[in-house]
Amino acid sequence: MEKHKQLSTPTLDRYFYLPEEIIRVLDSLEKLSREHPVNILITGRQGCGKSSLIRQFAAYYKRPFAVFQIGQLSEPGQLFGEHALKGGETYYQEFLFPKAITTPNCVIHLEEINRSEHPKALNELFSVLSEDRSIWVDQLGQIGVVDGVVFFASMNEGEEFTGTDSLDVALRDRFYIIPVDYPSPEIEKKILANKTGISDKEAALILKVVGNLRSDPNINTTVSVRHSLMVAELMAAGASLKEALVYSLSISRDVIESILLSIHVETQEISTKSNEYTLFL
Ligand SMILES: Nc1ncnc2c1ncn2[C@@H]1O[C@H](COP(=O)(O)OP(=O)(O)OP(=O)(O)O)[C@@H](O)[C@H]1O
Numbered sequence: 001m002e003k004h005k006q007l008s009t010p011t012l013d014r015y016f017y018l019p020e021e022i023i024r025v026l027d028s029l030e031k032l033s034r035e036h037p038v039n040i041l042i043t044g045r046q047g048c049g050k051s052s053l054i055r056q057f058a059a060y061y062k063r064p065f066a067v068f069q070i071g072q073l074s075e076p077g078q079l080f081g082e083h084a085l086k087g088g089e090t091y092y093q094e095f096l097f098p099k100a101i102t103t104p105n106c107v108i109h110l111e112e113i114n115r116s117e118h119p120k121a122l123n124e125l126f127s128v129l130s131e132d133r134s135i136w137v138d139q140l141g142q143i144g145v146v147d148g149v150v151f152f153a154s155m156n157e158g159e160e161f162t163g164t165d166s167l168d169v170a171l172r173d174r175f176y177i178i179p180v181d182y183p184s185p186e187i188e189k190k191i192l193a194n195k196t197g198i199s200d201k202e203a204a205l206i207l208k209v210v211g212n213l214r215s216d217p218n219i220n221t222t223v224s225v226r227h228s229l230m231v232a233e234l235m236a237a238g239a240s241l242k243e244a245l246v247y248s249l250s251i252s253r254d255v256i257e258s259i260l261l262s263i264h265v266e267t268q269e270i271s272t273k274s275n276e277y278t279l280f281l
């Protein structure tokens with residue numbers, strides 16, 4: 001049987017912000033998880049920090065961590081292993097999932113739990129998430145989830161997602177639910193400045209543009225924290241504000257230019273670097 005290396009604890013993000021209430025609830029859930037099985041569903045819009053929250057939980061409580069893309073499962077059994085060929089012989093290759101559920105105190109992130117391509121692929125998850133916490137796999141026998149394992153699931157749930165892919169009621173029933181949202185502009189400014197090294201002034205400027213984009217009813221793309229971080233990183237690497245915005249966001253250059261113009265009065269930061277063709281050498 002294929003041996004996987006030990007699952008490791010992720011490193012702590014020194015600049016990860018959450019409302020105090022959520023931090024307190026997570027702490028209570030962590031305590032509970034030492035007494036009985038706990039499943040936690042994190043919902044929220046795209047790029048609002050769901051995956052990072054789960055990773056941070058594992059890092060903070062020094063637990064082993066593993067992520068599984070449930071959205072990519074296309075057939076039952078796929079989480080556990082598959083038949084493979086070696087030297088003309090078939091053998092059963094065990095995947096990481098059985099390893100994760102048998103690793104004490106492991107934090108297991110089931111990503112995009114509402115997006116599984118095959119509804120039956122979720123069936124096997126029911127068994128491990130329910131009270132009996134074990135599953136029969138023909139090739140591996142009965143596998144039980146060991147003590148302290150915490151299942152986290154995440155799903156995008158926002159205006160643009162309502163109606164589609166909402167989570168099966170029976171599955172949702174097995175979770176504590178923590179909704180997360182984008183942080184306030186003040187906090188987002190700290191995130192951008194601290195994580196990328198740009199100045200507070202530059203961060204404020206990015207968020208001014210981003211704030212305009214977010215409140216514009218004619219723009220139907222969400223500008224997530226992931227996006228504002230991409231803009232900040234590009235600026236930290238030398239791009240101008242305009243360049244960073246144009247190449248990070250899937251929003252037309254015209255729209256970005258007009259927003260920049262509208263706030264230009266208050267700033268001289270927008271560089272007007274040349275855009276002529278030249279040799280890329
Ligand atoms: N509250 C926060 N504090 C610090 N950084 C954050 C916060 N929220 C999001 N980020 C940063 O934004 C980026 C996107 O976050 P993440 O990938 O966790 O979002 P997500 O909700 O899982 O996105 P998706 O919906 O695409 O799965 C990451 O780099 C993350 O560190």
Ligand SMILES: [Mg+2]
Nearest residue numbers: 050051052154
């Ligand atoms: Mg995610």
